[in-house]
Amino acid sequence: MISLALAYLRDRPLTTALNILLLAIAVAMLVLLLQLGNQASERLEGDAEGIDLVVGSKGSPLQLILSSVFHVDQPTGNIPLSSLELLRADPAVARAVPLALGDNFEGYRIVGTDSSFGEHYRTEIAQGRAFDAPLEAVFGATVAAETGVTLGQKFVGSHGFAEDEADEQGHDHAPFETVGILAPTGSVVDRLILTSYESVWDVHGIDHDHDHADELESEERNDGHSHDADHAHDSEHGHASGHDHSGEAAEPDNPPEQSRRGSILQASDSDLEPELTALLVTYRSASGAIRIPAMVNRQTEMQSAVPATETARLIDLMGASIDGIRLFAWLLAATGGLAIFVALLNMARSREGDLALLRVMGASRVQVIATIILEGVITAAVGALIGWIGAHLLIVVAQVNSATLADLGLKAWSPAAGEFALIAAVLAIGAIAALLPAVRVYRTDPARVLARN
Amino acid sequence: MQLTVDGVTLSYGDRRVLSDISFSLNPCEQALLLGPSGSGKSSLLNIISGLQTPDEGSVSLGGADMADDGDATRKHHMGIIFQTLKLVSALNVRANLLLAQKLQTGGVDRNLVEATLERLGIADRAKARPFELSQGEAQRAAIARAVVVRPKLLIADEPTSALDLVNTESVARLLIESAEESGAMLLIATHDDRLRSYFARTISLSEGRLAA
Numbered sequence: 001m002i003s004l005a006l007a008y009l010r011d012r013p014l015t016t017a018l019n020i021l022l023l024a025i026a027v028a029m030l031v032l033l034l035q036l037g038n039q040a041s042e043r044l045e046g047d048a049e050g051i052d053l054v055v056g057s058k059g060s061p062l063q064l065i066l067s068s069v070f071h072v073d074q075p076t077g078n079i080p081l082s083s084l085e086l087l088r089a090d091p092a093v094a095r096a097v098p099l100a101l102g103d104n105f106e107g108y109r110i111v112g113t114d115s116s117f118g119e120h121y122r123t124e125i126a127q128g129r130a131f132d133a134p135l136e137a138v139f140g141a142t143v144a145a146e147t148g149v150t151l152g153q154k155f156v157g158s159h160g161f162a163e164d165e166a167d168e169q170g171h172d173h174a175p176f177e178t179v180g181i182l183a184p185t186g187s188v189v190d191r192l193i194l195t196s197y198e199s200v201w202d203v204h205g206i207d208h209d210h211d212h213a214d215e216l217e218s219e220e221r222n223d224g225h226s227h228d229a230d231h232a233h234d235s236e237h238g239h240a241s242g243h244d245h246s247g248e249a250a251e252p253d254n255p256p257e258q259s260r261r262g263s264i265l266q267a268s269d270s271d272l273e274p275e276l277t278a279l280l281v282t283y284r285s286a287s288g289a290i291r292i293p294a295m296v297n298r299q300t301e302m303q304s305a306v307p308a309t310e311t312a313r314l315i316d317l318m319g320a321s322i323d324g325i326r327l328f329a330w331l332l333a334a335t336g337g338l339a340i341f342v343a344l345l346n347m348a349r350s351r352e353g354d355l356a357l358l359r360v361m362g363a364s365r366v367q368v369i370a371t372i373i374l375e376g377v378i379t380a381a382v383g384a385l386i387g388w389i390g391a392h393l394l395i396v397v398a399q400v401n402s403a404t405l406a407d408l409g410l411k412a413w414s415p416a417a418g419e420f421a422l423i424a425a426v427l428a429i430g431a432i433a434a435l436l437p438a439v440r441v442y443r444t445d446p447a448r449v450l451a452r453n
Numbered sequence: 454m455q456l457t458v459d460g461v462t463l464s465y466g467d468r469r470v471l472s473d474i475s476f477s478l479n480p481c482e483q484a485l486l487l488g489p490s491g492s493g494k495s496s497l498l499n500i501i502s503g504l505q506t507p508d509e510g511s512v513s514l515g516g517a518d519m520a521d522d523g524d525a526t527r528k529h530h531m532g533i534i535f536q537t538l539k540l541v542s543a544l545n546v547r548a549n550l551l552l553a554q555k556l557q558t559g560g561v562d563r564n565l566v567e568a569t570l571e572r573l574g575i576a577d578r579a580k581a582r583p584f585e586l587s588q589g590e591a592q593r594a595a596i597a598r599a600v601v602v603r604p605k606l607l608i609a610d611e612p613t614s615a616l617d618l619v620n621t622e623s624v625a626r627l628l629i630e631s632a633e634e635s636g637a638m639l640l641i642a643t644h645d646d647r648l649r650s651y652f653a654r655t656i657s658l659s660e661g662r663l664a665a
Contacts, residue, residue: 004552007543353538360504360535361598362528362556447504450495450535 001367005374008347015343020383022336023426027387028394029329030422033322035395038416041315044070047188048307050120052289055083055096055296056278061305062314068099068278069307071109071188075101078275079302086300087279092288095120097280100197102204103157108143110157110176110193112200120280121189127151128180134199138180142190153178157193157203174203201274336383337429340376344437348372356446369438373431380430384423454480454530454605456501456638460510463496463661470496471661474510478606483632483639485648488658494642495536497658498610501640503527514606528557532599532637534628536611539595540583546570546594547579550601557602569597573627589620593627600631607637613645625651 009016048069056064057077066073087096097120100112111117118130128151131138139149149155154175176195184190201207281304283289296304348355355368395412456478463471471493478484488494499505501512503523512519517526527533540549550566570576573593578586586594592612599607609628613621625641625648632639641648649655657664 004541004543007548011543351542354541354543357535357538357541358556360502360527360533360538361553362524364524367556447499450499450504450538 001371002374002378005371005378008351008371008375009378012343012347015339016379019336019339019343019379020386022339023333023380023383023430024387024390026329026333026336027384027422027426028391029325029332029387031388031391031416031419032394033326033329034416034418034422035391036318037322038418039414040318044311044314046186048311050282051280051307052283053281053293053296054278054305054307055079055087055281055302056305058301058303061303062310064278064303064305065307065310066314067101068280069188071101071111071192075277076303078277079279081274081276083300083302084276084279087281087292090288090292092283092285092292093281094284095280095282098197098276099278099280100200100275101277102200103159105143105155105157105176105193106147108140108147108191108193110137110195110200112195112197114196117194120282121185121187123185123189124183125180126183128178130180131195131199132179134196134202135174135176136179136199137176137193137195138182139178140182140190140192140194141184143193144181149178149181151178151181197276198274206274333426333429336380336426337433340379340430341433341436344372344376344434345440347375348437348440352441352444352449355441355444356449359446360450365442369442372438372441373434376430376432376434377427378430380427380433383430384426387426388419388423454515454638456606456640457513458497458501458510459512461497461500461507461512462509463493463500463505463507469661471500471507474658474661474663476656476663478638478640480605481633481636481638482654483629483652484641484654484656485652486640486642486656486658487644487646487649488642488664489644492644492658493661494644494658495610498533498608498640498642502531502533502608530605532602532604532607532635534592534595534599534607534609534612536614539591540598542583545580545582546575546586546597549583549594549598553598553602562601565603566601569601573597573631588615589623592616592620592624596624596627596631600635600637603635604637607632607635607639609639609641611643611645612641613643613648618647621645621647 048065051069054064054068056068056075057079059076063073064076067075084096084098087093095116097116098113099117101109103110115130117123125138126141128138137155139147143149154177156175176193176199182189182194281288281292283292293304293306296302358368358371359365392412399412458474458476461471461474462469474493474497486494486497496505500507501519503512503519503526506520514526514530519526540546541552544552547566547570550569551561551563554561554566567576567579570579573596575590575593575597578590578594581590583591583594596609596612599609607628612628613624616624628639628641629651631637641652
């Protein structure tokens with residue numbers, strides 16, 4: 001009966017192909033939505049886990065979260081280094097992780113931070129060691145795999161956050177040295193390059209007197225970070241604290257202002273104060289959630305943003321669009337089902353003689369209607385399979401061609417929860433679409449058909 | 454195995470189509486059911502093959518009452534050739550024969566299929582779809598489909614309609630030879646008087662009654 005159903009499908013190739021195409025498009029859309037909805041939500045929530053508050057320059061709170069937690073947007077601006085001391089001194093704060101952003105290497109963000117970053121994300125060194133001296137860097141697992149970097153290899157960071165900005169604004173004068181590669185974490189860390197925030201200042205020629213470092217020395221020791229407060233960045237690394245950015249300033253092809261907005265890479269003047277981009281704050285006690293955001297927003301020039309709130313808002317924003325597209329996709333699937341129904345109903349009329357002949361040859365009523373239902377189910381199954389494979393191939397293509405999608409951490413061949421239920425639902429649509437034509441055939445009296453013929 | 458038709462009567466509403474039809478066929482016997490259009494031949498064949506139930510009377514094949522066990526008896530013991538419904542349209546000739554074997558015998562005998570195609574002169578059309586066949590080829594293919602299941606009773610409804618004299622003779626001989634080789638009874642319903650000469654027995658039907 002399966003081979004007979006296949007023969008009937010082959011017998012009307014255009015109709016079959018169109019029905020399959022309709023269902024394939026619907027399934028592909030629904031799978032993509034599931035992937036985006038599930039994996040992106042999981043990824044966003046996972047990346048924001050344990051971060052109670054983000055403190056940064058005033059601007060869009062969502063942008064602050066996107067740039068500082070998910071590393072997918074431009075920073076809102078810079079904040080004073082003293083903010084780190086202020087928050088770390090607060091008894092309600094368990095941890096404040098500094099971030100200094102502004103550069104990339106082959107499109108992967110270079111994050112200036114300290115050892116508290118590794119503690120927060122529970123990173124483990126797979127090869128080499130943690131960054132210690134200035135201009136030492138540790139690669140996230142994905143970055144290391146994608147760039148093929150090896151321990152001891154030097155690389156030059158570039159202004160901005162995208163690879164296409166890199167060629168024009170390279171820091172040739174201040175190459176980093178790769179001293180470690182992290183084990184995979186399944187989080188945003190895999191796609192980052194970590195270094196000390198002092199290194200970021202050094203690269204940008206921002207003079208930082210070591211009083212700052214001295215002030216933080218005790219805390220960094222507490223964090224287990226061995227950054228040497230006495231090191232002399234300028235002399236040891238052969239680039240003056242005000243390393244020459246004049247060439248960059250004279251460049252006719254400076255990157256767009258937007259790409260440089262508010263980040264440390266703006267600093268091309270050696271008289272700029274050392275600053276940070278954002279702080280990731282974890283509370284020690286619940287009282288922090290009440291007091292600290294209010295304190296930051298009212299008493300400083302900074303803003304605070306709650307990742308959970310902004311993530312929920314982002315998912316809601318995405319959700320409204322996703323719901324609309326999902327409805328459209330289900331309508332498309334229903335249209336596919338309707339097309340199968342019409343095709344099989346027409347077939348049931350035009351194929352009455354065949355079906356009567358099958359009955360005469362000994363096929364039972366059940367076998368005959370099974371042939372028709374199989375046609376519906378096979379059409380739906382092929383459509384679902386093509387749609388499913390197509391959706392996952394699209395994810396692969398999108399990951400290769402879109403850094404933003406890659407940053408969302410979509411996994412091409414990891415089925416999202418609900419994909420199998422979706423395929424089952426599409427198969428059911430195929431079966432239900434075939435049901436009425438099948439019932440019509442079930443009721444057909446072969447003797448009457450023979451009499452008519 | 455014997456075919457017995459006993460007192461079969463059938464009406465469509467007030468119109469009586471068959472009246473008290475009785476006859477029998479002995480094993481390997483061949484007969485012509487001859488009558489003009491509208492004489493009730495097709496209705497009688499439907500009743501004999503178990504596709505229709507008579508108002509009165511009965512049909513039995515090998516002792517099995519077609520009213521009670523028509524589907525199974527038809528499936529296992531009959532090969533039927535219809536006037537217009539010859540083959541399943543989506544399958545080629547060979548696939549039609551294999552499907553008939555599968556449905557009616559539960560197995561597939563490819564050697565028999567190829568030998569039958571060869572014997573009926575359509576081996577070179579084995580891969581052709583029904584719409585690609587000439588009328589003569591289609592009729593041969595329908596005969597092949599009916600005999601390839603080794604039936605005990607071979608029934609043909611107007612097998613030579615729309616065929617010229619040469620093809621009529623050819624189809625008649627093929628039916629007779631196929632029935633002989635299968636050891637099957639043969640019952641052909643036709644209005645074509647030209648076939649009378651091929652059969653030792655003719656059952657004449659006129660206005661739903663057996664003619665003398």
